[in-house]
Amino acid sequence: MRLKIDNNLSLEYVKPAHAEELYLLALTNLKHISEWMPWIRNMTSKSFIDNFIKGAVERKKQGSEHAFVILLDKKIIGRVGIYKIDQHNRIGEIGYWIGKDYERCGYVVKSVNYLVEYAFKKLEFNRLEIRCGEYNTRSQQIPEKLNFTKEGLLKEAELLNNNFQNLYLYAKCRSDYENEL
Numbered sequence: 602m603r604l605k606i607d608n609n610l611s612l613e614y615v616k617p618a619h620a621e622e623l624y625l626l627a628l629t630n631l632k633h634i635s636e637w638m639p640w641i642r643n644m645t646s647k648s649f650i651d652n653f654i655k656g657a658v659e660r661k662k663q664g665s666e667h668a669f670v671i672l673l674d675k676k677i678i679g680r681v682g683i684y685k686i687d688q689h690n691r692i693g694e695i696g697y698w699i700g701k702d703y704e705r706c707g708y709v710v711k712s713v714n715y716l717v718e719y720a721f722k723k724l725e726f727n728r729l730e731i732r733c734g735e736y737n738t739r740s741q742q743i744p745e746k747l748n749f750t751k752e753g754l755l756k757e758a759e760l761l762n763n764n765f766q767n768l769y770l771y772a773k774c775r776s777d778y779e780n781e782l
Contacts, residue, residue, distance in 0.1 A: 604669075606715045610708060612669040612681065615657050619670050622677045624650040626700050633701040637737050639761050657682075664688055667724070671699065671712050678703040681712045683720055683729070691727040693720065697743065704739070710746050717747065717773065727775045732758070735767040744771035748781060 604612040615623070624647040627634065634641045643649060660666035668682035679699030686693045695716060699709050713731075720726040731749060733740040745751070749771035757765035 603672075604715060604719060606711050609674050610711055611672045612712060612715065613672055614661065615654050615668045615670055615680075617651070617654055617658075619677060620647060620650050620654055623654075623670060623680070626677055626679070630698075630700050634698055637734055637740065637761070638698060667693075667716075667720075669712075669716070671708060673703065673708065678708060679712075681709070681716055683716065683724075683726075691725060692730065693726055693728075694730045694732065696731075697740075709743055713743055714747055717778065721775050721778045729773050731771040732768040733771070734759070734761070735769060741769060741771075744773075747773070748777070749773045750777070 602614050606612065613619075624644075627641060627644060627650065631641055631644075657666055657668035661668070665686045665688070666682060666684050667686075668684075669680065670677045671679040671681055679697065681695070681697040683693035684696055695713060697709050697713060717729060720729055729749075731744040732755070733744070735754065750773065752770045752772050755768045755770055758768040759766050
């Protein structure tokens with residue numbers, strides 16, 4: 602399923618056909634992505650992405666994840682999704698990454714904004730969260746531009762490059778979203 606954001610930008614649920622292109626994008630951006638996302642260091646071959654996609658498809662069926670690729674003119678430029686879904690409380694955590702060549706173009710802001718609308722209107726979430734490294738100022742700009750509330754600092758909440766780092770917790774509730782309309 603493809604979600605059209607504008608004439609050039611769209612989101613599509615990850616599927617096996619995305620594996621090669623997604624792998625090459627991640628491989629090309631290995632150093633760039635690994636600064637904040639340690640999972641990429643485990644990517645030693647395309648099979649890593651194949652397994653991720655297989656798992657994402659299964660987690661979607663279970664209702665515990667909604668993983669998308671970001672498409673610019675049908676070319677994969679990054680990923681965005683809702684993870685760690687608490688179905689009972691209707692809470693999910695948004696995560697994202699984009700290829701270095703596509704940073705600072707507004708694609709992630711547009712994609713996350715569309716995903717927020719999709720989550721509240723179609724998936725009936727009550728709360729969305731975004732966690733960003735304390736020193737990852739570029740990532741923090743996304744929830745700040747989208748009027749997420751900065752709720753606090755989670756001390757030593759993520760192991761990154763053999764060191765525990767602090768994460769800022771941002772959130773937007775359905776009531777916040779509806780008040781913005």
